[in-house]
Amino acid sequence: xxxxxxxxxxxxxxxxxxxxxxxxxxxxxxxxxxxxxxxxxxxxxxxxxxxxxxxxxxxxxxxxxxxxxxxxxxxxxxxxxxxxxxxxxxxxxxxxxxxxxxxxxxxxxxxxxxxxxxxxxxxxxxxxxxxxxxxxxxxxxxxxxxxxxxxxxxxxxxxxxxxxxxxxxxxxxxxxxxxxxxxxxxxxxxxxxxxxxxxxxxxxxxxxxxxxxxxxxxxxxxxxxxxxxxxxxxxxxxxxxxxxxxxxxx
Amino acid sequence: xxxxxxxxxxxxxxxxxxxxxxxxxxxxxxxxxxxxxxxxxxxxxxxxxxxxxxxxxxxxxxxxxxxxxxxxxxxxxxxxxxxxxxxxxxxxxxxxxxxxxxxxxxxxxxxxxxxxxxxxxxxxxxxxxxxxxxxxxxxxxxxxxxxxxxxxxxxxxxxxxxxxxxxxxxxxxxxxxxxxxxxxxxxxxxxxxxxxxxxxxxxxxxxxxxxxxxxxxxxxxxxxxxxxxxxxxxxxxxxxxxxxxxxxxx
DNA sequence: AACAAGGTTTCACTCTTTGAAACGAGAGGC
DNA sequence: GCCTCTCGTTTCAAAGAGTGAAACCTTGTT
Numbered sequence: 357x358x359x360x361x362x363x364x365x366x367x368x369x370x371x372x373x374x375x376x377x378x379x380x381x382x383x384x385x386x387x388x389x390x391x392x393x394x395x396x397x398x399x400x401x402x403x404x405x406x407x408x409x410x411x412x413x414x415x416x417x418x419x420x421x422x423x424x425x426x427x428x429x430x431x432x433x434x435x436x437x438x439x440x441x442x443x444x445x446x447x448x449x450x451x452x453x454x455x456x457x458x459x460x461x462x463x464x465x466x467x468x469x470x471x472x473x474x475x476x477x478x479x480x481x482x483x484x485x486x487x488x489x490x491x492x493x494x495x496x497x498x499x500x501x502x503x504x505x506x507x508x509x510x511x512x513x514x515x516x517x518x519x520x521x522x523x524x525x526x527x528x529x530x531x532x533x534x535x536x537x538x539x540x541x542x543x544x545x546x547x548x549x550x551x552x553x554x555x556x557x558x559x560x561x562x563x564x565x566x567x568x569x570x571x572x573x574x575x576x577x578x579x580x581x582x583x584x585x586x587x588x589x590x591x592x593x594x595x596x597x598x599x600x601x602x603x604x605x606x
Numbered sequence: 607x608x609x610x611x612x613x614x615x616x617x618x619x620x621x622x623x624x625x626x627x628x629x630x631x632x633x634x635x636x637x638x639x640x641x642x643x644x645x646x647x648x649x650x651x652x653x654x655x656x657x658x659x660x661x662x663x664x665x666x667x668x669x670x671x672x673x674x675x676x677x678x679x680x681x682x683x684x685x686x687x688x689x690x691x692x693x694x695x696x697x698x699x700x701x702x703x704x705x706x707x708x709x710x711x712x713x714x715x716x717x718x719x720x721x722x723x724x725x726x727x728x729x730x731x732x733x734x735x736x737x738x739x740x741x742x743x744x745x746x747x748x749x750x751x752x753x754x755x756x757x758x759x760x761x762x763x764x765x766x767x768x769x770x771x772x773x774x775x776x777x778x779x780x781x782x783x784x785x786x787x788x789x790x791x792x793x794x795x796x797x798x799x800x801x802x803x804x805x806x807x808x809x810x811x812x813x814x815x816x817x818x819x820x821x822x823x824x825x826x827x828x829x830x831x832x833x834x835x836x837x838x839x840x841x842x843x844x845x846x847x848x849x850x851x852x853x854x855x856x
Numbered sequence: 857a858a859c860a861a862g863g864t865t866t867c868a869c870t871c872t873t874t875g876a877a878a879c880g881a882g883a884g885g886c
Numbered sequence: 887g888c889c890t891c892t893c894g895t896t897t898c899a900a901a902g903a904g905t906g907a908a909a910c911c912t913t914g915t916t
Binding site: 617618646648650653 | 908
């Protein structure tokens with residue numbers, strides 16, 4: 357890939373943010389590790405880290421001298437969940453749906469060519485789908501991925517289909533067919549697409565301006581969520597999604 | 607103040623982080639607002655925001671076109687609470703203390719010349735101290751501030767006393783006396799120092815290497831937490847703090 | 857239609873960032 | 887005790903990257 361839009365962004369900033377993103381995989385890292393991770397010279401990384409540390413985005417563990425995310429991140433993350441965030445507003449409704457169906461309920465929003473699980477309530481059953489909030493997942497596998505693409509902007513669909521995520525043309529064409537099916541049915545399903553033994557049903561949530569803002573997903577083990585069962589549950593999920601859409605701000 | 611260590615940090619990165627910090631006050635901001643806030647030219651801010659947006663740290667509300675924190679922040683904040691974080695490990699003990707005393711319990715760590723409330727469990731009483739997690743507060747007022755300074759590094763104490771936070775020398779000297787009293791007693795109290803009608807008792811939490819890692823505070827309305835009552839509660843709080851210290855990782 | 861108020865892009869100047877290399881500071885090993 | 891290896895920090899010259907004024911575009915308003 358070429359330099360693309362070399363003028364429109366600031367390289368040093370992007371590099372610093374790449375450093376921050378290293379901490380999604382590991383909680384603490386040394387300078388040399390970070391340097392290797394992002395492929396930059398030690399001195400460059402050191403300078404960038406000093407800037408991050410100065411603003412409190414990164415700190416050094418007093419004992420190990422290793423770098424970790426700083427407390428400014430705690431401060432910022434506390435302000436993430438504003439009252440107008442779907443992840444906050446829809447939580448009670450998600451709990452109701454969880455209690456109704458007995459399975460784990462998740463809420464996804466799209467971010468670029470990926471999706472983020474911004475909220476989740478776990479099933480209380482012994483065998484259940486565990487869904488950590490904050491997880492970033494691909495858009496081209498899973499029920500909510502299909503929903504987010506099928507009911508999203510046409511440009512997104514083009515961009516995803518033209519991207520490099522497909523193992524072969526067959527996979528891409530199968531996905532395209534599933535998109536059509538999703539638009540027709542109003543919901544999507546997935547059987548062991550991303551995790552073996554796991555199944556999911558997902559439906560779009562539209563705000564009052566008829567724009568899709570999130571995907572609501574119910575997921576669990578395949579022996580409880582058979583194809584038939586998912587078809588039945590879909591009605592409840594779509595109804596809940598409709599109700600949720602009316603609760604949103606804009 | 608002069609340019610200080612002009613060579614050791616990266617200006618563009620610091621500016622970008624300043625932009626991110628603007629979102630602790632407001633959930634969404636326009637380019638012009640941000641530009642005014644940080645005192646930089648629109649085009650500069652635009653370029654920095656493009657970099658932040660490209661990495662997902664900032665996004666634009668599709669409806670209002672205004673900037674907000676992006677979903678990468680959700681992802682990162684989900685990874686903040688590692689299993690070795692005091693804020694996570696100590697939560698059950700904090701709940702026990704809350705049930706024992708019936709008042710709001712908070713956990714603070716120092717960050718620079720400030721402190722962050724990294725965890726809190728609210729009292730269940732109708733009149734109670736509300737303590738949002740993530741809040742950044744000054745070090746020179748409040749019971750936990752005194753604890754964090756009194757039992758912290760000597761350099762920190764020097765730095766704080768030499769800083770510009772004091773309204774007059776009398777205030778600073780009173781604070782120094784309270785530090786001595788705190789070290790002697792093993793805990794600190796505050797009566798309406800930061801918020802009128804609020805009182806607090808705080809004790810240090812030391813890890814097994816005898817380094818102070820956090821301050822444990824119990825706070826409530828001044829009519830329930832009289833000076834006498836605080837003295838009695840202090841024993842429970844110090845005992846809880848001691849127990850908590852043994853639960854920490856390093 | 858003309859205007860105003862954001863937001864976006866261009867462009868020349870130069871200041872800032874960059875990475876190699878030198879320097880320090882510990883931690884083991886011999 | 888000395889040497890060596892590794893990791894973090896600072897220095898420095900070269901140039902590439904960031905900066906902000908200004909022009910441009912887009913959208914909504916009078």
